[in-house]
Amino acid sequence: MKHYDEKQMQENILYLEALSEQYPNIQSAAAEMINLHAILDLPKGTEHFLSDIHGEHEAFRHILNNASGSIREKIDDLFSNTLTSEQRAELATLIYYPKEKLSVYKSEITDIEEWYRLTLIRLLAICRHISSKYTRSKVRKTLPKHYAYIIEELMFGDSGKKDRETYHENILHTIIEAGQADVFILSLCDTIKRLIVDKLHIVGDIFDRGARPDIVLDDLMMHHGVDIQWGNHDILWMGAASGSMACIAAALNNAFSYGNLDTIEVGYGISLRDLSLLQRMFTAAEMLNALCRKVLLRIRPTPQTIRCLLPICTRRLPLFSLSLKVSLSAAILTLI
Numbered sequence: 001m002k003h004y005d006e007k008q009m010q011e012n013i014l015y016l017e018a019l020s021e022q023y024p025n026i027q028s029a030a031a032e033m034i035n036l037h038a039i040l041d042l043p044k045g046t047e048h049f050l051s052d053i054h055g056e057h058e059a060f061r062h063i064l065n066n067a068s069g070s071i072r073e074k075i076d077d078l079f080s081n082t083l084t085s086e087q088r089a090e091l092a093t094l095i096y097y098p099k100e101k102l103s104v105y106k107s108e109i110t111d112i113e114e115w116y117r118l119t120l121i122r123l124l125a126i127c128r129h130i131s132s133k134y135t136r137s138k139v140r141k142t143l144p145k146h147y148a149y150i151i152e153e154l155m156f157g158d159s160g161k162k163d164r165e166t167y168h169e170n171i172l173h174t175i176i177e178a179g180q181a182d183v184f185i186l187s188l189c190d191t192i193k194r195l196i197v198d199k200l201h202i203v204g205d206i207f208d209r210g211a212r213p214d215i216v217l218d219d220l221m222m223h224h225g226v227d228i229q230w231g232n233h234d235i236l237w238m239g240a241a242s243g244s245m246a247c248i249a250a251a252l253n254n255a256f257s258y259g260n261l262d263t264i265e266v267g268y269g270i271s272l273r274d275l276s277l278l279q280r281m282f283t284a285a286e287m288l289n290a291l292c293r294k295v296l297l298r299i300r301p302t303p304q305t306i307r308c309l310l311p312i313c314t315r316r317l318p319l320f321s322l323s324l325k326v327s328l329s330a331a332i333l334t335l336i
Contacts, residue, residue, distance in 0.1 A: 045198025055210020204231025
């Protein structure tokens with residue numbers, strides 16, 4: 001361990017004084033050093049990278065729920081010798097979509113109390129397995145506040161001794177008898193999903209052609225640990241939200257091109273009725289002519305630029321539709 005001499009202590013006096021406020025004595029400083037050294041020996045938490053979501057909120061939610069297959073992998077590690085493949089798949093689906101699956105199981109299973117007991121035991125075993133790479137303090141922070149103490153007792157209590165096993169069985173029995181089994185299952189499923197991925201990294205393009213990027217953003221705002229690197233499609237929508245006419249036009253064009261207006265009308269409550277009424281008043285050719293003329297007036301091309309634009313419209317833009325070429329040419333000719 002490194003020791004400071006008098007000169008080094010004087011050089012770092014401001015830093016040491018600041019530390020002394022947090023660790024006022026040798027015991028508190030030593031305890032923190034022991035804790036940090038121990039944490040360095042733990043495995044690194046899982047980091048999950050996602051990119052090009054493009055507003056596909058349903059696919060995004062499914063990937064978040066199953067942690068790209070990591071949850072099923074942990075289930076197979078624990079129960080490959082005790083549960084069939086079908087039973088392991090059902091347990092995984094329960095963790096992915098607990099609310100939906102609980103309503104199904106409650107209507108199909110006859111001995112629901114025994115199912116509750118076995119399910120809680122299995123979920124606790126998964127929690128215990130995936131929490132091994134974290135400190136007890138970090139795990140405690142992921143637990144729901146109302147039941148944190150009980151879940152922690154069930155997760156970390158020594159179940160190897162008979163009296164402890166009886167103690168745990170009594171806790172589970174009371175949970176079921178008090179009608180709180182559903183709440184505990186939901187809490188444990190959420191805890192598993194929070195522990196399985198320590199950090200989520202979004203690497204660009206939340207927005208684009210998908211139906212509801214706004215839902216993706218809402219989910220990310222609720223996530224326990226996420227960072228975002230914005231992509232070009234995200235910047236486009238930021239520009240549109242900031243009032244850039246070019247960005248607004250591009251965002252609308254994308255929505256129309258993919259036949260998807262849910263983000264604009266449902267997600268952000270922006271009515272496009274006026275735009276629809278405008279479209280009915282003019283033909284496509286009239287709207288193109290007006291748009292092209294407005295663009296050309298905005299950029300104020302010189303006569304030399306205009307002479308260059310004419311052949312481009314007629315020969316060099318094979319990707320442009322004929323109507324747009326005609327509209328551009330007509331707009332250019334009016335400016336000559």
